[in-house]
Amino acid sequence: MKKLIIASITALSLTACTDKIGYVDNAKLINGYQEKIDIKAKLDVQVTNYQKKRDSISQALQAEVLAFNKQAESLPESTRKKRYNGLFQKREILLQKLTxxxxxxxxxxxKQLDSLITKMKKNIREYGKKKGYSLIIGANDSGNLLYGSESKDITNDVLEYLNQQYKNK
Incomplete structure (x- = not known):
């Protein structure tokens, strides 16, 4: 009976040792992924265009308010209130549109980042299957991987695979 238990434990140990395990540095992976870099560049252009538009609208409205303030004292009170309310309303509409x-x-x-992460996970699963991994762990700053031997770090290989997949599509 003892020999059977020892043989079972030995067999389990040998089976566990044959599992191929690796880990990736999530931050390095996402920051080095070319598709993410391309998406970020595209979004940066959109953000810059939005900021220019917002600044331009703000400056135009500010100029209109300054011009009104110069004229305000010479206008009858009813006209002044009407124009002031019009400017206030215009400001609110513009703020709503910008928001x-x-x-x-x-x-x-x-949406694009979520789609990117989904794609990355799918490609990492494919990579793992092709390379015979039974487990690939994502390491991040929250400490889900406290230590991993450098020989188990497959970040660069996975990153190369992801970028090749992106390049081929």
Whole structure:
């Protein structure tokens, strides 16, 4: 009976040793992934265009307010109130439009990043299957991997695979 238990433990140990395990540095992986770099560049252009538009609108409205302030004292009170209310209303409408545009930009950014992460996970699974890995762990700053031997770090290989997959599509 003892020999059977020892043989079972030995067999389990040998089976466990044959599992191929690796880990990747999530931050290095995402920051080095060419598709993410391309998406970020595209989104940066959109953000810059939004900021220019917002600044331009803000400056135009500010110039309109300054011009109104110069004229305000010479206008009858009813006209002054009417123009002031018009400017205030215009400001509110512009702020709503800009806020909506900013929210749409944020939503688009999140959508693209979510899609990117989904694609990366799929490609990492493919990589793992092709290379015979039974487990690939993602290491990040939250400490889900406290230590891993450098020989188990497959970040560069996975990154090369991901970038090749992106390049081929």
């Amino acid at each position: 909506k545009e900013e929210q749409e930009l944020k939503a688009e950014t999140q």
